[in-house]
Amino acid sequence: MNHDKNPKTVINLSIIIPCYNVEDYIEQCLISIIKQDFLPKEILCIDDGATDSTAKIIKVLALNHPCIKYVYQKNQGVSEARNTGLSLASAKYIQFVDPDDILHCDILKKFFICYEKNRDIELFYFEHECFENDKSIDYSYYQHDDYFISFKSGNELFTYLIKKKKYPGACWKYIFMKDILNLNFVGKNHEDHLITLDILTSANLSYYYKTPLYFYRKRDNSLSNKKNINKNYVSLFSQVVIQCSNYLKFKNLSNYTKQQYIKFLRLDYLFNIDIYYLETQKPTILNAYTHIYTRLFIKNKLKTISNIWYIICYGKKNNVPIKHIMILLQVALNKDINFITNKINAMLE
The missing domain is CATH 3.90.550.10 (Spore Coat Polysaccharide Biosynthesis Protein SpsA; Chain A)
Known part of the structure; x- marks a missing residue:
């Protein structure tokens, strides 16, 4: 100084x-x-x-x-x-x-x-x-x-x-x-x-x-404003979630710290989707995908058999088409967050 x-x-x-x-x-x-x-x-x-x-x-x-x-x-x-x-x-x-x-x-x-x-x-x-x-x-x-x-x-x-x-x-x-x-x-x-x-x-x-x-x-034109949160904005944030998650894998931090931070990012990703649909109805199928995303990758429900049964029951109760139930079952089996993220991003209208 x-x-x-x-x-x-x-x-x-x-x-x-x-x-x-x-x-x-x-x-x-x-x-x-x-x-x-x-x-x-x-x-x-x-x-x-x-x-x-x-x-x-x-x-x-x-x-x-x-x-x-x-x-x-x-x-x-x-x-x-x-x-x-x-x-x-x-x-x-x-x-x-x-x-x-x-x-x-x-x-x-x-x-x-x-x-x-x-x-x-x-x-x-x-x-x-x-x-x-x-x-x-x-x-x-x-x-x-x-x-x-x-x-x-x-x-x-x-x-x-x-x-x-x-x-x-x-x-x-x-x-x-x-x-x-x-x-x-x-x-x-x-x-x-x-x-x-x-x-x-x-x-x-x-x-x-x-x-x-x-x-x-x-400000009125801040990024939290609906008009600035578009499909590209949400998709970019999903990539940031993946990048930050991969970056943390090799850092000297406790598992708890890593998990909580990644959970925060994933919740923020879903929050941006909610803001995107603030003035319009979110598609029913998209709701199904974000619901299962939350169960598997935020609540971290790990038991495969339990998740399969849950998805079948959820799909039946909410009239989810069979082809989407099969996709969600595949996610439950493979635990592939990139796969379901790409599916969610593709559904944004």
């Missing part, structure tokens, strides 16, 4: 912000960073081909705040914008921030406190709070003592989060040492699940701060 001649302390941190048509939010986001008592070494604003006034707003702020750096690239999506930021980042630590969100006024101070406790820190994980698009944030409500929990490894932190049912996913919930990241961002949706897994399971000394230090803006 380096100290400027001015009263503010400069932290060896690169903040990366992917920016695309966020003229209504980017100024508030940047101000929430530059007004802090502790400043990052650099704020890399990656303009991903924005067509509104995003670039102009960033450049105006950069005139008086040299830590703000504007970078333009042709539109390639949020993953490539973050990858560009990573390739340009010159600091020891990295933080990803979404351009419509806001940082707590003391987040960098909290990180610096942990750094001063032990300069071997590799991961600083914190909670977040959602806020409505038109609402202001009362920071005084979130003023708490400096209560940190330290962990010898990210694996221990990961296990703690799972036990507390605080499932990690978003890449903006932590500050991390750049050298521990082994992957690049891929895809336009759900792109940070695997990145977060890699960072958590690669980190050594980690700190957890239980108070929200990041404020996530709930």
Whole structure:
């Protein structure tokens, strides 16, 4: 960490912000960073081909705040914008921030406190709070003592989060040492699940701060909105579930931790399907497939004979055509989650 001649302390941190048509939010986001008592070494604003006034707003702020750096690239999506930021980042630590969100006024101070406790820190994980698009944030409500929990490894932190049912996913919930990241961002949706897994399971000394230090803006066009959850979106998430499940197989985590995390992802997959059909009737056959998916791969009913009998009875009771009963019986025999996932995705209308 380096100290400027001015009263503010400069932290060896690169903040990366992917920016695309966020003229209504980017100024508030940047101000929430530059007004802090502790400043990052650099704020890399990656303009991903924005067509509104995003670039102009960033450049105006950069005139008086040299830590703000504007970078333009042709539109390639949020993953490539973050990858560009990573390739340009010159600091020891990295933080990803979404351009419509806001940082707590003391987040960098909290990180610096942990750094001063032990300069071997590799991961600083914190909670977040959602806020409505038109609402202001009362920071005084979130003023708490400096209560940190330290962990010898990210694996221990990961296990703690799972036990507390605080499932990690978003890449903006932590500050991390750049050298521990082994992957690049891929895809336009759900792109940070695997990145977060890699960072958590690669980190050594980690700190957890239980108070929200990041404020996530709930917008009308967020991904939880029905109009943005399409067949491709759900299908992509199903692939993320498989990728993360395969990634965890070789990690030094308890079976309980792995199972609970994978269960969370699978439930989230089904939740996205429910959101997709929020305004229309979900097909009866699709209900049958998701019901059996839940029994076999979320509730983990393992007895084959019991599952076969259950599927036959369920199919008869719910008038499931015989050809679909035979497919579901095949799933029960082979325990092939990829097979039933592909069948479910193909049914989405």
